[in-house]
Amino acid sequence: MSLKGIGTPADQARLARRKRIGQIYRIVTGIPVVLAVLLIATLVFDVTTDTVSWHVVEPDNEGVNLSFQEGFRWFGTWEHVVTQELEARGEDPAATLGDAEERRKFGLRNRVELLWSLNGQPMRWVVSNSRDDRVASYGWFEGNRMHDELLAGLEGGEQLRLNPWLDAAFFTKNASRTPLMAGLINALVGTVWVILLVILISVPIGVGSAVYLEEYAPNNWMTRFIEVNIRNLAGVPSIVYGILGLYAFVRLMNIGPVVLSASMTLALLILPVVVIASREAIKAVPPSLRQASYGLGATRWQTTSRVVLPNAVSGIVTGVILAVARAIGETAPLLMVGAAAFIPRIPDGPFATYTVIPIQIYSWVGENDPEFANVASAGIVVLLVILVALYAVAFYLRRRFERSW
Amino acid sequence: MASQAVPKDHVTVRTDPIPAGEAVVTLENLSLWYGDFQALHDVSLTVPKNQVTALIGASGCGKSTLLRCVNRMNDLVPSVRVEGQLSYEGVNLYDGAVDPVEVRRRVGMVFQKPNPFPKSVYENVAFGPRLHGYAGDMDALVEKSLKGAALWDEVQDKLKQSGLGLSGGQQQRLCIARAMATDPDVILMDEPTSALDPIATDRIEELIHEIKKDYTVIIVTHNMQQAGRVSDRTAFMHLGVLIEEGPTEQIFTNPQHEMTERYISGRFG
Amino acid sequence: MTQNAKTLARAAGLHKSGTRNVGERVIGIVLFLAASVSIVTTAAVILALSAETISFFADPAVSIVEFLTAREWTPLFPESQRYFGISPLVIGTLMVTFVALIVGLPLGLGSAIYLSEFANPQTRRSVMSVLEVLAGIPTVVLGYFALFFVTPILRDIVPGLNLFNPLSAGLVMGFMILPTISSISVDSMQAVPRALREAAYGLGASKHEVVAKVVVPAALSGIVASFILAMSRAIGETMIVTLAAGQKPTFTFDLRETIATMTSFIVQAAKGDQPAGSLASQSLYAVGATLFLMTFALNLVSQQIVQRFGERYE
Ligand SMILES: Nc1ncnc2c1ncn2[C@@H]1O[C@H](COP(=O)(O)OP(=O)(O)O)[C@@H](O)[C@H]1O
Ligand SMILES: [Mg+2]
Numbered sequence: 003m004s005l006k007g008i009g010t011p012a013d014q015a016r017l018a019r020r021k022r023i024g025q026i027y028r029i030v031t032g033i034p035v036v037l038a039v040l041l042i043a044t045l046v047f048d049v050t051t052d053t054v055s056w057h058v059v060e061p062d063n064e065g066v067n068l069s070f071q072e073g074f075r076w077f078g079t080w081e082h083v084v085t086q087e088l089e090a091r092g093e094d095p096a097a098t099l100g101d102a103e104e105r106r107k108f109g110l111r112n113r114v115e116l117l118w119s120l121n122g123q124p125m126r127w128v129v130s131n132s133r134d135d136r137v138a139s140y141g142w143f144e145g146n147r148m149h150d151e152l153l154a155g156l157e158g159g160e161q162l163r164l165n166p167w168l169d170a171a172f173f174t175k176n177a178s179r180t181p182l183m184a185g186l187i188n189a190l191v192g193t194v195w196v197i198l199l200v201i202l203i204s205v206p207i208g209v210g211s212a213v214y215l216e217e218y219a220p221n222n223w224m225t226r227f228i229e230v231n232i233r234n235l236a237g238v239p240s241i242v243y244g245i246l247g248l249y250a251f252v253r254l255m256n257i258g259p260v261v262l263s264a265s266m267t268l269a270l271l272i273l274p275v276v277v278i279a280s281r282e283a284i285k286a287v288p289p290s291l292r293q294a295s296y297g298l299g300a301t302r303w304q305t306t307s308r309v310v311l312p313n314a315v316s317g318i319v320t321g322v323i324l325a326v327a328r329a330i331g332e333t334a335p336l337l338m339v340g341a342a343a344f345i346p347r348i349p350d351g352p353f354a355t356y357t358v359i360p361i362q363i364y365s366w367v368g369e370n371d372p373e374f375a376n377v378a379s380a381g382i383v384v385l386l387v388i389l390v391a392l393y394a395v396a397f398y399l400r401r402r403f404e405r406s407w
Numbered sequence: 408m409a410s411q412a413v414p415k416d417h418v419t420v421r422t423d424p425i426p427a428g429e430a431v432v433t434l435e436n437l438s439l440w441y442g443d444f445q446a447l448h449d450v451s452l453t454v455p456k457n458q459v460t461a462l463i464g465a466s467g468c469g470k471s472t473l474l475r476c477v478n479r480m481n482d483l484v485p486s487v488r489v490e491g492q493l494s495y496e497g498v499n500l501y502d503g504a505v506d507p508v509e510v511r512r513r514v515g516m517v518f519q520k521p522n523p524f525p526k527s528v529y530e531n532v533a534f535g536p537r538l539h540g541y542a543g544d545m546d547a548l549v550e551k552s553l554k555g556a557a558l559w560d561e562v563q564d565k566l567k568q569s570g571l572g573l574s575g576g577q578q579q580r581l582c583i584a585r586a587m588a589t590d591p592d593v594i595l596m597d598e599p600t601s602a603l604d605p606i607a608t609d610r611i612e613e614l615i616h617e618i619k620k621d622y623t624v625i626i627v628t629h630n631m632q633q634a635g636r637v638s639d640r641t642a643f644m645h646l647g648v649l650i651e652e653g654p655t656e657q658i659f660t661n662p663q664h665e666m667t668e669r670y671i672s673g674r675f676g
Numbered sequence: 677m678t679q680n681a682k683t684l685a686r687a688a689g690l691h692k693s694g695t696r697n698v699g700e701r702v703i704g705i706v707l708f709l710a711a712s713v714s715i716v717t718t719a720a721v722i723l724a725l726s727a728e729t730i731s732f733f734a735d736p737a738v739s740i741v742e743f744l745t746a747r748e749w750t751p752l753f754p755e756s757q758r759y760f761g762i763s764p765l766v767i768g769t770l771m772v773t774f775v776a777l778i779v780g781l782p783l784g785l786g787s788a789i790y791l792s793e794f795a796n797p798q799t800r801r802s803v804m805s806v807l808e809v810l811a812g813i814p815t816v817v818l819g820y821f822a823l824f825f826v827t828p829i830l831r832d833i834v835p836g837l838n839l840f841n842p843l844s845a846g847l848v849m850g851f852m853i854l855p856t857i858s859s860i861s862v863d864s865m866q867a868v869p870r871a872l873r874e875a876a877y878g879l880g881a882s883k884h885e886v887v888a889k890v891v892v893p894a895a896l897s898g899i900v901a902s903f904i905l906a907m908s909r910a911i912g913e914t915m916i917v918t919l920a921a922g923q924k925p926t927f928t929f930d931l932r933e934t935i936a937t938m939t940s941f942i943v944q945a946a947k948g949d950q951p952a953g954s955l956a957s958q959s960l961y962a963v964g965a966t967l968f969l970m971t972f973a974l975n976l977v978s979q980q981i982v983q984r985f986g987e988r989y990e
Contacts, residue, residue: 013509013539016539016540017506017508017509020508020882020884020885021506021882023884024882024883024884024885027789027794027883027884027887027888028790028794028884030786031786031787031789031790031793031794032786032790032794033786034782034783034784034786034787034790034854035786035787035790035791035795035803037783037851038783038787038806038807038810038851038854038855039803039806041810041851042806042809042810042813044825045813045817045818045821045825048821048824048825049817049820049821052824206710207710207713208710210706210707210709210710210711211707211710211711211713211714213707214704214707214708214710214711215711218704218707218708219708219711227715228711228712228714228715231714231715231718232714233979234718234972234975234976235714235717235718237905237908237971237972237974237975238721238912238968238971238972239908239909239911239912239913239914239939239967239968239971240912240914241912241914241939241942241943241964241967242721242725242912242964242967242968242971243721244942244946245721245724245725245942245960245961245964246717246720246721246724248946249720249724249727249728249961250720250724253952270713270717273713273714273717274714277714301700302700302704303699303700303703324812327812328812330814331812331813331814331815331816331817332814333814333815333816333914333915334815334914334915334918334939334943337943337946337947338942338943338946360814360816363816363817363820364816364819364915364918364919367816367819367820367823367824367919368919375824378820379820382817382820385814385817386813386817389812389813389814390809393808393809393812397805478878480874480877480878483874483877485796508880508881508882509880510880511877511878511879511880512879512880515878515879516874516878518871518874518875518878520871522869522871522872522874522875523875524872524875524876524890524894525872525893525894526893534876534879534881534889535879535880538879538880538881538885538889539880582875585875585879586878586879589879589880
């Protein structure tokens with residue numbers, strides 16, 4: 003018998019083959035993991051680079067064209083920038099900005115752009131005329147590749163600009179027919195309103211259901227029916243909730259295509275998630291704590307509200323955050339209950355007409371002008387940043403929560 | 408009763424030591440750590456061929472750990488570190504060139520709780536041989552193994568049925584048959600009857616008696632009567648240290664070490 | 677309790693407090709009402725779908741036979757060109773689902789095996805979080821990605837591929853269902869008891885053999901259930917198909933054609949703001965009912981598989 007291992011040469015050859023197969027298994031099953039991570043990376047990369055594009059423009063000489071050597075500044079309104087520049091030139095900003103009509107016209111005509119690059123010079127602000135003639139547009143990569151060529155090819159008065167679609171102004175403008183004028187403010191506020199109401203509706207009902215099922219429900223057919231029912235609701239496609247919202251809220255109850263209809267629809271949509279997560283959290287509270295409370299003569303509700311819920315709260319909050327993240331990204335059901343592609347005013351309450359970020363993205367994707375793809379990608383980046391923040395909080399809470407028992 | 412500390416320099420008391428020529432498995436100064444916790448301290452033991460060696464000792468003293476060293480089952484625990492030598496037929500099993508897969512084929516194992524696969528009786532037995540590319544007549548091998556485990560008469564009509572459908576004792580004999588089917592030299596048994604009723608236990612004990620003409624058996628038990636009934640030699644462990652080993656009769660009637668005596672007379676553990 | 681006993685109990689301070697008791701009961705009832713919202717929701721879904729669907733079929737212009745057999749679906753067209761055969765929508769849905777499953781099943785199962793069996797716990801944890809994030813990407817974003825990133829690449833590879841096509845939508849959807857398959861399958865593989873794995877290792881199995889011959893077979897019910905659930909997800913998914921597969925009901929099995937699915941039709945019909953009670957509006961509910969039945973059936977099957985064939989280990 004050889005010192006190297008045991009077994010006949012034939013055995014050892016077989017063993018070597020089995021080992022190779024084992025390696026293949028590891029690699030083949032590892033590939034999907036890599037692919038999934040790659041897909042996310044590609045998606046984020048693609049979306050982010052879509053928010054920047056190169057333009058060759060011919061400035062419209064009838065508009066105001068100011069350019070500011072202000073350097074790198076992200077926040078501030080166009081009024082602020084214009085005021086500073088006009089003061090620096092010794093002119094009176096009030097002449098332009100003081101009069102409401104003049105100011106409106108100026109705002110419509112122009113936009114403040116943080117131009118990362120203008121004719122090869124980096125970083126400056128301009129207030130540019132939105133009617134500047136766009137001679138040509140190039141994606142980020144294409145523009146980079148052809149940069150020198152494009153610069154050389156500029157004809158009289160033309161400028162080469164690197165335009166970041168996702169600038170500070172993007173958050174202060176409403177949707178528009180002109181890509182350069184399009185912004186997210188109404189959708190952003192719409193999302194806040196809708197989600198606020200979603201939380202107000204779904205959390206009490208969801209946590210209440212979970213408390214009922216875990217702490218109160220008798221073990222009978224009714225309870226089992228509710229449980230099965232919740233599990234089934236979790237599998238219903240979101241668009242079906244949209245149909246329900248359209249039928250019940252918008253038409254039957256005649257609430258109309260307003261924030262409240264959207265919130266109720268989404269609240270029902272995430273309800274199963276909230277219930278299931280809350281039940282898990284409540285289940286994780288050790289029975290000994292309850293017994294201790296009952297042993298001190300507490301009633302059921304006292305035990306629930308003072309012992310069970312406080313100990314389950316981080317689990318419940320985690321579940322609610324994840325559910326809310328889902329609601330923020332939902333598009334299909336809101337298309338059914340009348341989220342509008344364009345609303346003239348910022349939503350200001352439960353009965354306002356509304357739009358939300360994903361709906362706005364959807365409508366931008368559907369526009370003919372290819373520059374709306376850039377606008378849509380700016381919206382997507384905003385949406386993803388919000389969601390990633392929520393997920394980060396949820397994961398953090400979950401980790402802490404797991405450790406506590 | 409407080410468990411008694413073992414002196415660091417304890418030397419295992421040996422009666423009638425086994426000459427090296429008759430050994431199948433030899434442990435030399437084997438130590439094992441789970442992370443920072445040392446579970447085995449310099450254990451040296453010689454296991455004779457075609458005999459039954461019993462490991463006894465209080466719960467948590469390292470019997471299972473020692474047993475699992477012999478087929479390198481401990482490799483599955485990520486934090487394990489082993490020092491010393493464990494040789495099988497003269498080959499150090501903890502040599503880097505030895506694949507645990509080959510070790511386990513030659514050193515079979517039967518667990519505390521019967522754990523047949525959720526497959527048919529036949530497939531349970533054929534599992535090992537299939538892995539190792541058995542080229543002969545599988546039906547015959549299955550029959551031979553089941554007969555070897557004294558199970559054939561009871562299951563010959565149920566070969567296609569799930570192994571989980573058998574009684575607990577039958578399941579454990581199925582696991583023994585399954586271990587035999589890879590044609591091992593050594594079979595390790597970790598408290599194989601602790602989950603069984605007395606009648607099933609009797610049958611397993613009888614079986615152990617029969618199979619020792621073909622296999623070397625190492626059995627962990629904390630049932631001292633069982634050790635007395637089935638084993639030829641007995642090793643007594645305490646807190647990871649091998650206190651004493653020798654012929655079973657000797658250990659039970661005339662233990663040399665005071666701890667051994669107290670353990671077998673039921674005064675601690 | 678007799679009057680006497682009551683008095684005694686009160687005297688001893690042991691009487692049931694009236695207000696406390698009523699308060700407890702009210703809370704119990706309120707909580708029960710919260711729990712019954714889910715039942716009301718289900719009832720409302722069924723009511724909404726069936727009421728309008730019944731009106732749809734009650735209309736003399738529509739027949740169930742036509743609905744099931746005709747090969748054209750044009751309910752939003754003027755009356756003279758209207759056809760009500762749902763098959764183009766169902767086929768469109770199934771084509772996208774098919775592509776999604778071709779992509780998602782192997783990737784989902786493969787990643788589940790890797791995460792459950794080969795990855796160390798720390799890798800498993802972080803990758804599972806990444807997969808959760810993948811599952812949380814809004815589908816409108818995935819639709820954008822399919823349309824603006826995947827489709828242009830595919831158009832360079834696949835000749836004759838339309839701008840809107842089920843191939844690209846299905847491909848991206850495959851990644852959407854990957855986390856569903858993966859997380860459920862990982863759970864069911866992790867539930868396979870250690871004793872079974874050890875039995876196999878004890879017979880000289882190497883890791884991949886334990887995985888292939890013991891763990892995966894023992895976890896099969898969970899894995900199959902995850903497949904079916906993923907299929908149901910794919911069928912009900914709306915935004916990816918609406919954006920990337922098109923809204924033109926076509927009776928075709930060609931993955932390069934522009935098609936419509938049940939879900940994308942529903943969106944199209946709702947956006948057009950059809951007057952309530954019109955056939956066009958009712959057709960939306962009929963398609964919704966069909967979609968609901970399909971996904972509901974799949975979800976039930978998936979739950980049944982887990983309940984009936986799931987190995988139970990102590
Ligand atoms: N996987 C493990 N990780 C860490 N410690 C372990 C592990 N397995 C056993 N131990 C410890 O090693 C000691 C010996 O255990 P074991 O061999 O199972 O004892 P016995 O079988 O004699 O009851 C015990 O203290 C036990 O807690
Ligand atoms: Mg043990």
